Amino acid sequence: MTYQPTLFVEKAIPRDNNKANKIDPQDLAFHDWYRFVLSFPPHLVRNYLEDFKVGRNDVLLDPFCGTGTTLIESKLNGIKSFGIEANPFAHFASSVKVDWEVNPDDLIAKSNEIAYIAQEILLQQGIDDNVQYEGNFRDTQLRQLSPEENKLLLTNSISPLPLHKTLILLDCLKQHQSERIYQHQLLALANSLVYSTSNLHFGPEVGVGKKKKDVPVIKPWLIEIGKMARDLSMAKDKSYPSAHAYFADSRCLTNILPPNSVNAVITSPPYPNEKDYTRITRLESVVLGFISNKSDLRLLKNNLIRSNTRNVYKEDDDDKWIELNSDIQKIAEKIEIRRKELGKTSGFEKQYSRVTKLYFGGMARHLANLRTVLKKNALLAYVVGDQASYLRVMIRTGNILSDIAETLGYELIRIDLFRTRLSTTTKEQLREEVVILRWKG
Numbered sequence: 001m002t003y004q005p006t007l008f009v010e011k012a013i014p015r016d017n018n019k020a021n022k023i024d025p026q027d028l029a030f031h032d033w034y035r036f037v038l039s040f041p042p043h044l045v046r047n048y049l050e051d052f053k054v055g056r057n058d059v060l061l062d063p064f065c066g067t068g069t070t071l072i073e074s075k076l077n078g079i080k081s082f083g084i085e086a087n088p089f090a091h092f093a094s095s096v097k098v099d100w101e102v103n104p105d106d107l108i109a110k111s112n113e114i115a116y117i118a119q120e121i122l123l124q125q126g127i128d129d130n131v132q133y134e135g136n137f138r139d140t141q142l143r144q145l146s147p148e149e150n151k152l153l154l155t156n157s158i159s160p161l162p163l164h165k166t167l168i169l170l171d172c173l174k175q176h177q178s179e180r181i182y183q184h185q186l187l188a189l190a191n192s193l194v195y196s197t198s199n200l201h202f203g204p205e206v207g208v209g210k211k212k213k214d215v216p217v218i219k220p221w222l223i224e225i226g227k228m229a230r231d232l233s234m235a236k237d238k239s240y241p242s243a244h245a246y247f248a249d250s251r252c253l254t255n256i257l258p259p260n261s262v263n264a265v266i267t268s269p270p271y272p273n274e275k276d277y278t279r280i281t282r283l284e285s286v287v288l289g290f291i292s293n294k295s296d297l298r299l300l301k302n303n304l305i306r307s308n309t310r311n312v313y314k315e316d317d318d319d320k321w322i323e324l325n326s327d328i329q330k331i332a333e334k335i336e337i338r339r340k341e342l343g344k345t346s347g348f349e350k351q352y353s354r355v356t357k358l359y360f361g362g363m364a365r366h367l368a369n370l371r372t373v374l375k376k377n378a379l380l381a382y383v384v385g386d387q388a389s390y391l392r393v394m395i396r397t398g399n400i401l402s403d404i405a406e407t408l409g410y411e412l413i414r415i416d417l418f419r420t421r422l423s424t425t426t427k428e429q430l431r432e433e434v435v436i437l438r439w440k441g
Contacts, residue, residue: 021419021432029231030072030100033224034093034191036280037202039066040268040383044418045073048266048434052379054079056241058263063250063370064305068094070266071243075100082257083245086303087278089190089285094245096187104229104236107181111225114185115218118172122165129165133214143167148293149286156208157283158198165217166193166287188224190284196220198283206279249303251318251365257373265370268383270307272359272395274348277304278311305366306358309351318361319354321368327403331395332356338391352390364404371409376441380410385432388423398433411438 023031027042054060056078062070065083067090074081075098085091122129125141142164144150158166166189173185194200197217201209246256250269270277278285278300285291291300301311306318322328336353344350374380384397402412413436420429 029234030076030097031069033097033228033231034187035067035069036090037206038275038280039069042069042073044383044434045070045266046077048264048381049073049077049079052264052381054264059261061257061262061265061373062267063253063265063366064267064269065094065245066090066268068097068243068245071098071245075240075243078241080241081243082262083243084248084250084253084256085245086247086249087281087285087300088247088290089281089288091245091247092183092290093187093190096183098243098245099183100232100235100240102181102184102228102232104232107184107225107232108229110176110179110181111185111188111222114169114172114176115222118165118169118218121168121172127161127165129216129218132216133161145286146292152286152291152294152297153282154200154206154208154279156199156211158193158287159211159213161214162197162212162217163287166197169217169221170288184228185225186288188228189221190288192217192220192224193284193287200283202280205275206282250305251362251369253366253369254372259372260375262373263375263378265374265378265380265382267381269363269366270305270359271385271387271397272307272356273387273389274308274310276308276310305362306355307362309348309355312351312355312358316358318365319357321361321364322357322404325360325400325404325407327400328357328360331393331400335390335393338393342391344391349391356390356395360400360404363401364408367405367408367410371439374439374441376439378439379413380435380437380439382435382437383418383432384435385421386430388428388430394428396431398431398435402435402437405435405437409440411440412436413438 021041023041024043031042058079060070060074060079060081061083062081063084065071065085068083071081071083071094083094085094119129127133142160144160144163170189173182173189176182197215197220199208199211201207248256278297291297302313304311306312306316332353335356339349339352382401384401386397387395398415402415406412416434416436418432418434420431423430
């Protein structure tokens with residue numbers, strides 16, 4: 001990989017702002033098996049693969065790989081890649097989405113068999129999944145989650161009858177979990193669960209919309225299976241490089257990847273705001289068994305960058321990484337002063353100042369740890385956004401992250417404007433940017 005130095009100038013990515021973060025219809029293959037509502041789009045990854053001149057002999061890393069957008073694009077473009085993800089369900093989704101060795105005909109045939117079995121079980125219970133049921137079942141007739149599991153969900157995330165049918169289908173799937181296609185079937189169920197079966201809506205925050213008393217469960221799952229089979233058929237008998245997602249903390253990379261092994265990084269870490277990213281995947285994580293109790297949830301949050309007050313703990317100390325950064329200290333102080341002026345006294349509000357320092361400290365720790373796996377002159381693209389979630393105090397994330405990186409030995413090449421978006425808090429236009437760095441070695 002060769003790259004000519006660029007003077008530090010702001011560069012706007014030439015794309016309609018309203019469409020900048022939208023996935024193009026021609027990019028749905030593989031990506032659409034399951035994706036975060038907040039995922040960055042495939043075309044952004046391609047832009048930087050081209051800009052960085054990443055070639056077939058290079059290795060690409062996404063240390064916050066989410067549901068695998070970067071990994072899929074690198075695979076489609078003939079580039080070996082690795083991802084790091086600390087959310088167990090997102091890691092599962094990434095891993096499945098880059099596994100294209102499954103036989104599509106087997107996936108269709110065996111899924112139809114399981115659908116038939118599940119439908120027969122439901123019919124024996126007086127439930128036809130193809131007919132919307134208007135009556136009422138007694139709670140004792142319906143399968144439910146445990147009380148501890150139920151406490152993890154947003155209230156009314158899913159109605160009782162659709163949940164029952166989902167659990168019946170899941171039981172039938174588990175009877176075949178040793179088969180090669182099981183992981184794909186499970187991911188298809190996750191996608192249909194969230195977007196067809198549940199009461200959730202995304203805008204972009206996750207919330208609960210109109211309650212669906214009954215909806216089909218098996219047919220939407222089979223539609224997702226068909227989507228997967230179509231995409232797998234496109235990849236059949238073709239050769240693609242490996243793409244692997246590690247289940248790990250992005251702040252601890254030295255024992256995961258070999259030293260001096262990565263040529264380029266394209267990623268989007270969490271932003272410092274009040275979005276609890278674990279809520280986005282909470283329903284599928286609980287129903288499909290990735291987390292079962294508060295201990296599981298805390299373990300998940302412990303491995304994440306501290307980007308919101310709901311995953312801050314007493315023992316956290318990432319803020320020590322930015323003790324000497326005066327800009328971050330001033331922002332944190334301003335937030336605390338504003339809190340006192342406004343008389344905000346809730347436990348979460350009292351954490352606003354601290355989480356700001358923990359977030360940038362966690363990013364500093366990540367960038368410091370990342371240096372060991374980068375090759376000399378490796379190029380990095382970090383998609384980040386300005387925030388004003390903490391009592392309207394503006395946080396220019398890209399600028400601060402750039403400063404942190406430079407203190408750690410990275411070179412700032414430039415900052416690209418990805419798009420602007422309207423802050424619901426301040427009514428200002430906030431910038432989403434791509435910070436371009438080089439590791440000088």
